[in-house]
Amino acid sequence: MDYNYVKKHDIFASLHEDDPINIVDGKGALLINESGKEYIDLSQLTQYLGQRNETFDRKIKIAFDEITVSKSNFSHYKNKLIKLMIETTNHNFDKILFTTSGSEAVEWGLKLAKKRTGRCETLSFWDSIHGRTQYSASSSGMPNRKIGYGPMLTRCYIRCLPKL
Ligand SMILES: Cc1ncc(COP(=O)(O)O)c(C=O)c1O
Numbered sequence: 001m002d003y004n005y006v007k008k009h010d011i012f013a014s015l016h017e018d019d020p021i022n023i024v025d026g027k028g029a030l031l032i033n034e035s036g037k038e039y040i041d042l043s044q045l046t047q048y049l050g051q052r053n054e055t056f057d058r059k060i061k062i063a064f065d066e067i068t069v070s071k072s073n074f075s076h077y078k079n080k081l082i083k084l085m086i087e088t089t090n091h092n093f094d095k096i097l098f099t100t101s102g103s104e105a106v107e108w109g110l111k112l113a114k115k116r117t118g119r120c121e122t123l124s125f126w127d128s129i130h131g132r133t134q135y136s137a138s139s140s141g142m143p144n145r146k147i148g149y150g151p152m153l154t155r156c157y158i159r160c161l162p163k164l
Contacts, residue, residue: 010132010144026051071098103131110135121155128158 006012021039025032028050031039041051049056069075082096099105114120124130126141137145138153146152 008144009148010142012132028052101131103133103136106130106136106139107133110139121157123157123159125161126158127161 021031022034023031023039024034026041029041029046031041031051033039063077066077067075069078085096086093097108099108110122122139124139124141128139128141130136130140132145135153137149138156140146141158
């Protein structure tokens with residue numbers, strides 16, 4: 001399977017490209033490649049943190065020296081993060097589930113909504129991006145994430161965005 005096939009059909013989130021940009025330096029949203037060419041990085045992580053974010057770098061180094069806990073165990077840092085997330089969402093939630101990707105978050109969100117409501121339909125918009133896993137792709141309005149994988153989940157309705 002060549003890279004163009006993978007890219008055209010949007011099979012994986014990211015895969016080695018034939019002509020990758022090798023980044024050697026950066027600061028904030030600025031990235032610099034090996035020949036000194038500068039890029040502005042608009043990816044989500046950089047928008048929030050930027051390269052060489054001193055506060056984040058300091059905290060992450062401290063965290064690396066701490067213990068790591070499984071999903072069902074707790075530690076000082078995990079408790080602190082959970083408390084912060086609950087407080088910054090006005091105590092609308094009293095439980096937090098950490099996921100490893102946007103697709104997984106969508107997958108769990110839809111499953112939870114189904115279980116709570118007893119309904120099983122989803123409604124999304126054309127061209128919407130909800131992920132590459134089975135349920136999130138079924139609910140995405142992007143044909144290249146669905147074609148060629150056999151039947152997608154049923155009752156995922158896709159509609160055009162209303163004209164505003
Ligand atoms: C709104 C939205 N939902 C879900 C996803 C899927 O996230 P991931 O690629 O981390 O699985 C994305 C990715 O860009 C997104 O923008």
